Structure formats: C-alpha cells, structure tokens
Amino acid sequence: MRLEDEVRALALRAKEASRPLGRTSAEERHGALRAMAAALRAEAGAIIAANGEDMAAAREGGTSEALLDRLMLDEGRVEAMACALEDLVALPDPVGVVQERRTLPNGIDLARVTVPLGVVAVVFEARPNVCADAAGICVKSGNACILRGGSLAARSNEVICDVLAAAAEGAGLPEGGICAITTTDRAATDALMGLHGIVDVLVPRGGAGLIRHCVEASKVPVIETGTGNCHVYVHRSADLDQALAILLNAKCRRFGVCNAAETLLVDEAVADRFLPPALAALAERGVLAHGDERALAAAAAAGLPEGAVVAATEEDWGTEYLGPEIAVGCVAGVAEAVEHVNRYGTRHSEAIVATEEEAIEKFLGAVDAAAVYANASTAFTDGGQFGLGAEIGISTQKLHARGPFAAEALTSYKYVARGNGQVRA
Amino acid sequence: MRLEDEVRALALRAKEASRPLGRTSAEERHGALRAMAAALRAEAGAIIAANGEDMAAAREGGTSEALLDRLMLDEGRVEAMACALEDLVALPDPVGVVQERRTLPNGIDLARVTVPLGVVAVVFEARPNVCADAAGICVKSGNACILRGGSLAARSNEVICDVLAAAAEGAGLPEGGICAITTTDRAATDALMGLHGIVDVLVPRGGAGLIRHCVEASKVPVIETGTGNCHVYVHRSADLDQALAILLNAKCRRFGVCNAAETLLVDEAVADRFLPPALAALAERGVLAHGDERALAAAAAAGLPEGAVVAATEEDWGTEYLGPEIAVGCVAGVAEAVEHVNRYGTRHSEAIVATEEEAIEKFLGAVDAAAVYANASTAFTDGGQFGLGAEIGISTQKLHARGPFAAEALTSYKYVARGNGQVRA
Numbered sequence: 049m050r051l052e053d054e055v056r057a058l059a060l061r062a063k064e065a066s067r068p069l070g071r072t073s074a075e076e077r078h079g080a081l082r083a084m085a086a087a088l089r090a091e092a093g094a095i096i097a098a099n100g101e102d103m104a105a106a107r108e109g110g111t112s113e114a115l116l117d118r119l120m121l122d123e124g125r126v127e128a129m130a131c132a133l134e135d136l137v138a139l140p141d142p143v144g145v146v147q148e149r150r151t152l153p154n155g156i157d158l159a160r161v162t163v164p165l166g167v168v169a170v171v172f173e174a175r176p177n178v179c180a181d182a183a184g185i186c187v188k189s190g191n192a193c194i195l196r197g198g199s200l201a202a203r204s205n206e207v208i209c210d211v212l213a214a215a216a217e218g219a220g221l222p223e224g225g226i227c228a229i230t231t232t233d234r235a236a237t238d239a240l241m242g243l244h245g246i247v248d249v250l251v252p253r254g255g256a257g258l259i260r261h262c263v264e265a266s267k268v269p270v271i272e273t274g275t276g277n278c279h280v281y282v283h284r285s286a287d288l289d290q291a292l293a294i295l296l297n298a299k300c301r302r303f304g305v306c307n308a309a310e311t312l313l314v315d316e317a318v319a320d321r322f323l324p325p326a327l328a329a330l331a332e333r334g335v336l337a338h339g340d341e342r343a344l345a346a347a348a349a350a351g352l353p354e355g356a357v358v359a360a361t362e363e364d365w366g367t368e369y370l371g372p373e374i375a376v377g378c379v380a381g382v383a384e385a386v387e388h389v390n391r392y393g394t395r396h397s398e399a400i401v402a403t404e405e406e407a408i409e410k411f412l413g414a415v416d417a418a419a420v421y422a423n424a425s426t427a428f429t430d431g432g433q434f435g436l437g438a439e440i441g442i443s444t445q446k447l448h449a450r451g452p453f454a455a456e457a458l459t460s461y462k463y464v465a466r467g468n469g470q471v472r473a
Numbered sequence: 474m475r476l477e478d479e480v481r482a483l484a485l486r487a488k489e490a491s492r493p494l495g496r497t498s499a500e501e502r503h504g505a506l507r508a509m510a511a512a513l514r515a516e517a518g519a520i521i522a523a524n525g526e527d528m529a530a531a532r533e534g535g536t537s538e539a540l541l542d543r544l545m546l547d548e549g550r551v552e553a554m555a556c557a558l559e560d561l562v563a564l565p566d567p568v569g570v571v572q573e574r575r576t577l578p579n580g581i582d583l584a585r586v587t588v589p590l591g592v593v594a595v596v597f598e599a600r601p602n603v604c605a606d607a608a609g610i611c612v613k614s615g616n617a618c619i620l621r622g623g624s625l626a627a628r629s630n631e632v633i634c635d636v637l638a639a640a641a642e643g644a645g646l647p648e649g650g651i652c653a654i655t656t657t658d659r660a661a662t663d664a665l666m667g668l669h670g671i672v673d674v675l676v677p678r679g680g681a682g683l684i685r686h687c688v689e690a691s692k693v694p695v696i697e698t699g700t701g702n703c704h705v706y707v708h709r710s711a712d713l714d715q716a717l718a719i720l721l722n723a724k725c726r727r728f729g730v731c732n733a734a735e736t737l738l739v740d741e742a743v744a745d746r747f748l749p750p751a752l753a754a755l756a757e758r759g760v761l762a763h764g765d766e767r768a769l770a771a772a773a774a775a776g777l778p779e780g781a782v783v784a785a786t787e788e789d790w791g792t793e794y795l796g797p798e799i800a801v802g803c804v805a806g807v808a809e810a811v812e813h814v815n816r817y818g819t820r821h822s823e824a825i826v827a828t829e830e831e832a833i834e835k836f837l838g839a840v841d842a843a844a845v846y847a848n849a850s851t852a853f854t855d856g857g858q859f860g861l862g863a864e865i866g867i868s869t870q871k872l873h874a875r876g877p878f879a880a881e882a883l884t885s886y887k888y889v890a891r892g893n894g895q896v897r898a
Contacts, residue, residue, distance in 0.1 A: 067815065071838055150860070156849055158859065165871050166841070244688060248871050263669060267689050269872040290894040297896035390492065412889050413496055416591070424581050424892030433897070434583065434888070435575070446590050446673050446885035447694040448873040460871035463859065464837050467849030469715040471722035472858070 051231065055239035059194060059246045061224035062167045066192035068222045070164040074141040080187050080219040081137055085130040087215035088180065088208070092126040095211065098203040099176065106200050114304055118174045119201055129180040129208075132438045136188045139437050142456045143190045157466040162459040164190035166248040169240055170440065171196045171262065173254035176204040181438040183212045183226045189458040192225045194247065196240060198254070199232035206230045241266035249448075249458075253441045256368070271449055271457075273441035276306035276396035277368045278426045281385040281411065283402035284317040290423065291401040292326055297425040298399065300333050304370050306442060307397050307429040311365065311375040313385050316342065319378050324350030327376070331356040335372045338364040342378040365392040382407045386414045393417060395444045397426035418444060418451035476656065480664035484619060484671045486649035487592045491617035493647045495589040499566040505612050505644040506562055510555040512640035513605065513633070517551045520636065523628040524601065531625050539729055543599045544626055554605040554633075557863045561613045564862050567881045568615045582891040587884040589615035591673040594665055595865065596621045596687065598679035601629040606863040608637045608651045614883040617650045619672065621665060623679070624657035631655045666691035674873075674883075678866045681793070696874055696882075698866035701731035701821035702793045703851045706810040706836065708827030709742040715848065716826040717751055722850040723824065725758050729795050731867060732822050732854040736790065736800040738810050741767065744803050749775030752801070756781040760797045763789040767803040790817040807832045811839045818842060820869045822851035843869060843876035 049057070088095070099121040106119055142162060149159040168191045170182040179195055186193035197205035209228035217223050229236045241250060244267040251271045252262040262270050280298050282291045298309035314322050323346035330337055331352055338360035339347065347357035357376070364375040365388070379385045382400075389398050399421035400411040408422045419429045431439025431452035440457065443449045449457035474482070513520070524546040531544055567587060574584040593616045595607040604620055611618035622630035634653035642648050654661045666675060669692040676696050677687040687695050705723050707716045723734035739747050748771035755762055756777055763785035764772060772782035782801070789800040790813070804810045807825070814823050824846035825836040833847045844854045856864025856877035865882065868874045874882035 067839070067841070152853075152858070152860070156853065163841075163871075264692055269694065269870065271872075287894070293894065293896055301897055408891075412891075414492070416492070416588075417887065419888040419890060421890045422892065424890055424895040425897050427897035428577075428581065428890065428895070429888075433577070435577070445694065446588075447696075450885050451888050460875050462842065463844040463854075463876050465844060465846045465849055465853065466833075466837075467847065469712070469718065470849040470853070471718055472726060472850050472852035 051233055051235055052239040055229060055236050056243060056246070058227055058229065059167065059240070059243050062192040062194055062227055063246050065222040065224035066164070066166045069192055069225045070143070070166070070190045072190060072221065074143070076220055077187050077190060078137045080216045080221045081133050081184055083215040083219040084180075084184065084187070084212050085133040087211045088126055088130040088133070091207070091211045092123060095126055095204065095207050096121055096123070098207040099201075101203045102201050111200065115174055115200070119176070119204075121176060121204060125177065129177050132181060133184040135437050136184050136455070139188065139455065142188070142459045147461060154470050155468065156470050159464045160461050161464050162461050165458050165460050167192045167194065167246065168458055169194040169196065169247045169250045169268070171237055171240070171250065171252045171254070171258065173198040173258065174200050176201045176208055178253060179205050179208040179228070180212065182440060183209070185438060185440055185455050186458065187216060187221065187226070189455040191458050193227070194240065195226070195228045196237055197228070202230065202232055238265060241268055244268050251441055271441070271443050271453070272445040273443055274306045275368055275394045275444060276308065276442075277310050277366060277392060277394045278307060278397045279311045279313055279389050279393060279399070280309045280426065281313040281379075281389070281398075281400045282315060282318065282322055283382060283385075283400055283404065283407045284315040285404035285407060286318065286401040287403060288318065288322050291322065292329060294399065294401055294423070294425050295326060296329060296333070298427055299330065299335060299374055301425070301427050303372055306368075307426050308370070309374065309399075309426055310367065310369050311377065311392070313377055313379050313388060316378045316380055319346060320349075323347070323376070327352055327357055330374060333372070335374055337374050337376045339376040340378060343376040368394065382410050386411060389415050389417070396442065397421065397429040399424065399426050418442065476658055476660055477664040480654060480661050481668060481671070483652055483654065484592065484665070484668050487617040487619055487652055488671050490647040490649035491589070491591045494617055494650045495568070495591070495615045497615060497646065499568070501645055502612050502615060503562045505641045505646045506558050506609060508640040508644040509605075509609065509612070509637050510558040512636045513551055513555040513558070516632070516636045517548060520551055520629065520632050521546055521548070523632040527626050527628045536625065540599055540625070544601070544629075546601060546629060550602065554602050557606060558609040560862050561609050561880070564613065564880065567613070567884045572886060579895050580892065581895050584889045585886050586889050587886050590883050590885050592617045592619065592671065593883055594619040594621065594672045594675045594693070596662055596665070596675065596677045596679070596683065598623040598683065599625050601626045601633055603678060604630050604633040604653070605637065607865060608634070610863060610865055610880050611883065612641060612646065612651070614880040616883050618652070619665065620651075620653040621662055622653070627655065627657055663690060666693055669693050676866055696866070696868050696878070697870040698868055699731045700793055700819045700869060701733065701867075702735045702791060702817060702819045703732060703822045704736045704738055704814050704818060704824070705734045705851065706738040706804075706814070706823075706825045707740060707743065707747055708807060708825055708829065708832045709740040710829035710832060711743065711826040712828060713743065713747050716747065717754060719824065719826055719848070719850050720751060721754060721758070723852055724755065724760060724799055726850070726852050728797055730852075732851050733795070734799065734824075734851055735792065735794050736802065736817070738802055738804050738813060741803045741805055744771060745774075748772070748801070752777055752782055755799060758797070760799055762799050762801045764801040765803060768801040793819065807835050811836060814840050814842070821867065822846065822854040824849065824851050843867065
C-alpha cells in the first residue's frame, strides 16, 4: 500500500472508532484512563528500554543535551505520565454539557449540547510524554486520536502508544481509537494534513518550522501552538524589586520554553534605575542582552563587562531566542509598549509590572495575546498552572481555542431540537 | 500596485482599525449600528439604482431567474437590511464577557474574558444583503470586516459598503473597520486567503465550489459553511401524517436553501403505507424522486405516472440537489438510518420522525450533524429561527462554530491574570 493510502486507512479506522467512542459514558472513559495508567506502570521496563534505544541513536546522531533531556524517560517520568492520566479522571466531563436550552416560540425545545470533535491528530517532536498526555486528553473528551511523534522518539512512542491502545481496548473502548503513525517518513505528516473530512483537527506541537508548515499545507483545520516571543514591560510606576524578580523568572526559569520572556521593555523614566541592576543580573546568569541605545548606555554606566550587552538589530525584536539571550528596549510609556508588543509579539504571553491602575488596565486591555499578566511572570501560561490538568498545547491563534487548551477545547457542540410536528412557514 | 499588495494594504488597514474597534463600548457600537441603518434608508435610492445596473448586466448575461431573485433589491429589501441592523442592538454584547474567574492557589486572579477575533473576511456570492448582515454582526462583535462579494452584485455591494463604512465612521468607529474588495478579479480572493496573521478568520458563504476552494487554498483559518445534504428519516413508530407534513416542508418550502431535505429514508415496516402518498405528494409538487428498488415498487403500486420516480444511483445519496429532486431509500431501522446519514450527510441538519423515545434518542445522539431534529422540519436551521438574529452563515465544521453562527462566534477570549509579584518555582 502507498504511504498515503496507509495513513488514510488508519484515519478511517480512527473515524470509525470515534463514533462509538463519542457516545461512551464518563465512567467508561475514566475506567480506560485508569487502565492506561496501570499499563504504563506495568510496562515501564519495556518503555524505558525502547527509550534507551532512541537515546543511544540520538546521542550517536549528535543530538544536543537539551533535546536529549526532553527525549529521556526514566522510572520517575513514566510514573509522572501515569499520574497525569489519573489526574484527568477528577476533571469535569466536557461531553454532553448542555450549554443553552430554551423553548422557541413555535414550541420546539432547542438545546446546545457539547460533543467530541471526532478525530484529533497531534503532531509533535521530541518529548514522548506527549503521547500519553494527548491520548489521555482525547480519551477524557471522547475523541479518537492519531499521534504522530518525531523520529527521534520513534521507538519510545511506538511502545507507549501500543501500551495505551491495548489498555484502552481492554477497558472496553473501541479498537482504533488511539493510534500512531510510526513510520519516520515525513510524507506521512503531509498525508495526514490532506484528510479533510476525516480528521477533524490537527494540532502541531513543536518548533516554529513545523507549525508554519502545518498552517500553510493543511487542509484539515489547525490549532496553532507555541511560538512565544513574550515581553516583560516595566512601567514607571513599577515596584522595581518585583520587576526584577519577575523578569529573571520569566527569562531564566527555563530558556527553551514558549512562555519564556524574550524581550524586556522599560519606561525611559525608570531606565536609569532599573536597567543597570537588571542587565547585571542577566549577565550574571549568562544571558546575552541585545540592547537599544539607551540599554547600551545603561550597561556602560553600570560598568558591565564589554560584550554583556550588544546592539540590537530590527530582527532581535521579533526573535524567539529559546536560549540565554534577550532583547532590551526603552519606551516612552504604556502606549508605546503596547504598540511594540502588538507589532512584534506572537500573541502568547505578555506582562506588565506596574502599580498604577490606569497603566495596568490599558496594557491588559490593549495587548493582543492569549494571556496577559499584571505583576506576575509569563511562566504561568501552562495548562497545569491554569488548572486544566495536562494540556494539548498552548494556542496562539484566536479561533476555537486560545492559550493552554485541553479536554474542553476538544469538543464541539450540536443543536438538538425536539418538536411535535413543527414546520416552517 | 499589484493586486496582491492592494489586498494586503486593505487588510493591514482593517487590522489597524480592529485594535481600537475591539475596545469600543457596546454603546458606541450600537450607535454605529443605528447610524448604519439610517444611512441605508437615506441612500436607498442610490443603492437600488446601483442594483438596477447589476440586474441589467446579469439579465444580459443570461443569469437564471432564481439567481436574479437573490440579487434583486427594492425598497422593501433595503428596509429589511436596515431593520436587521437595528435588531442587532437588542442582542447581548458578546465582548468582555467573563467566562470564568478564579483565584489560583498562588494568589493570582485569573479571568477568561471574551474579545473580538480581530479581522473577519466574508467571501460571498450573489446576495447583496450579506454585506449589511456581515458588517452589522462584525460591528456588534467589535471586529473589523473585509467584505468580498460576487461579481454579479459588484455595483450594489460597493455602494452598500461605502454607505455603511461612512455611517460607522461618522458614528465614531475607526476608519477602515468596514471595507470591501471591489475588483471582480478572482485573484483578490486568493490574495485574501494568503493573509495569515493579518486576517483572523475567513468565512466563505456560497456554493460548494467556493467553499472547497477556500478550505483547500486558505492559510487563514476558515469556517466552512453551507453544504447541506439533509435527510428526513421516517421511523416505523412515526405519526405518518406528521411525517408527510415535515417531509414536504423540509423538501419543498424552498428548493435552493442549504437546510432543505435532499434524501428521504423510510423504515421498511411502514414503506408500503408511507411511500405511496409521499411519492404522490412530491410528484404533485413537481419533485422528481430517485428511488431505490423498494421506492420504485411503491411508486408502481401507487399508480404514479411513469417517470415520477426514477432509479437512484450511488451518486444520488451524496447529492445536494438544491432543486426539485429527492433521493428516496428504505432502511431496516434506526441503526441503518444513522449509518446512512453519517455516511452520506454533510453534517448540516438531520431529522427523525418517530414517537418511540428510544429510536429518537438513538438518532439524536448518534447522528453527527450541526442540528438534529425529532419531529420537526430541517428548515428551522437558521440564525433567525434559533434566536441569534442575522447570521454570518451555517457552519458545517466542528471547530470554533457549528450550525448557525453570528456575533458570539466572532469572538475569542484571553486570559487576564492579575498578581502581586508571583513568580513560578
């Protein structure tokens, strides 16, 4: 069979499974989640062994330490995957929720009721725990899922998916409801993106290149995730100690995550007081600053070693470094900060540090992003932190889901109308 | 300027306008809607004159009477457009709605608040009233809109858009918030579909060809609308008089609409009683039936004139006739009916006629469609009938909006987090 036909056959099987899966009770789905967690624990040895093969191949291929860390599974991480599945049980059932119900003037009883989307495809890169998170959230929400992991984790993903699919079927869910595309041939992802009418949504989780490719090539509706060129803006009214703590947390907690700050904006009025200690603290943590003229001057005034701050180019304002670098600029006030953020930001997470209410409300209202913060770190943009449990991803688009999204976002609704013979005039 | 650059410049102006527009109060937006309605009335003469030119050109081009009727504007229709704008004022404001709000364990106050999508593009065909409906719903929901009408109504659309845009600006809304692509060059639509990151959603309203083209070519997220291969299923427990009334209403009320029935399914157990009168009534109304063997036999038994029922082909089950034709088939019961509908339907509107509760619930639960009906006509799938006021369209996809959708569906949300210095561990 041609690869394209193979992917289509797999998706049709998932579609077939999605119909009975969409009508299971919460009890049945929760039973499956518990069985999936138990199976991960029981098969931890096999999973870790397969992951060991992936790790060895990745090391041989010269994969970076950061990526190796994302790829690696041990007892603790498998246990965390199992716990995440169990945690889903406690969350509310997103299926069958009556969102509205009323009697129309003609007597028809009209209800808007949530239903699963149907078939959810998740395309992801190195982290094999995404398999368990995505499969679990799909089971929770009554959806069939097609998992398409990166080649680096191919062996780990295959074993994890097999374990999860067998456990779900063993617990009574329809066969084919959890499936994986295991070939490392990239054409499989393109085939998946062509299955309009079979796959209901495609979620790319990964780097900017993967996401751009999906947005441009997919005929299946896409939920864009992830790219985060996030800003921390320090207003003239800010508590500067608090601002420094938020900046360092947003920038340095983890460099490679999408909710990390990539640009610092500072009001000119406090630049002389804030920038010298801020730039020194960043330099101390190994972060290279790309500053505008004002920031360069502040660095010189603070006696920072040459090279700790370099001149920013236009490109820096639009760059998601995902590493120990940051762009630093000065602005006249909140209006200019908002303009800068809306111009260069990626609609992910944006923070203002300020005490003046008017400035805070202006920033929160005018900045166009999935999450806007006053006096808190952008690092909180995360499904777990927001109380959703595990997440499918963090949407940076506005259609359907925005910000961290999980089971609720994997539902649609249908209008259910009950009449007694009504016809339209 | 190249056409592509012109469309881009127009969209960037709409994006620019969308920011202040998104922060207007409901009062400001309602004032604009009233001014837009008044302007339509004041300029009715100019609108009808421009429409007269479109009508003359369309007649010369040999346009069908059905299409001419869609295109035509007179005093009454302009008044109806104005009233539809005024009716929007009474509907709830979809912007700034706090969907959830809670205090996280770390003390952050987290709210999920609705916001406009930003820039909404609507691509439509012959009916110029769509201009006013779409512009009105976008103003109601704080969105900028780009209207791209069909070439048949080019003059009407241009005048209507100019009138609406001037009225909205006169009422204080930002310039560029209502704009139209007036060239009849089809490449403009393709240019619009490439503006990912500028246009937030594209809604094609029109025939299956237009919709398919948008789904396949658009990089901007699309909400699919319209195609309706709708079924009426008559269960063995049905009140057969009621079933006949519903069938005739769903099929014959208007032939060219997407919520019209295109297939009749009848339980074998009542086929002998239901089909003869049903086929006779359809034939009387000039509807050609494409029947399976059982339906052909019933037609013969009922003494229908030869040619009133012809043999159905496989293609008939999947056809949206949009005219005086219908496919007619027999099924063993509700399970086979559900399977047929889910196989051939377009997820639009589906009806069962039955008195047996178990059959009703099975059909309503298992059929995958935007609107499912028990004992009522599919003709009710409509924004006005569902209490939404005017509609942007009827979505047949599951992502973001399903069924008739209007102002509420033109919003997204953002997470607004207020802290006092929180950083993530």
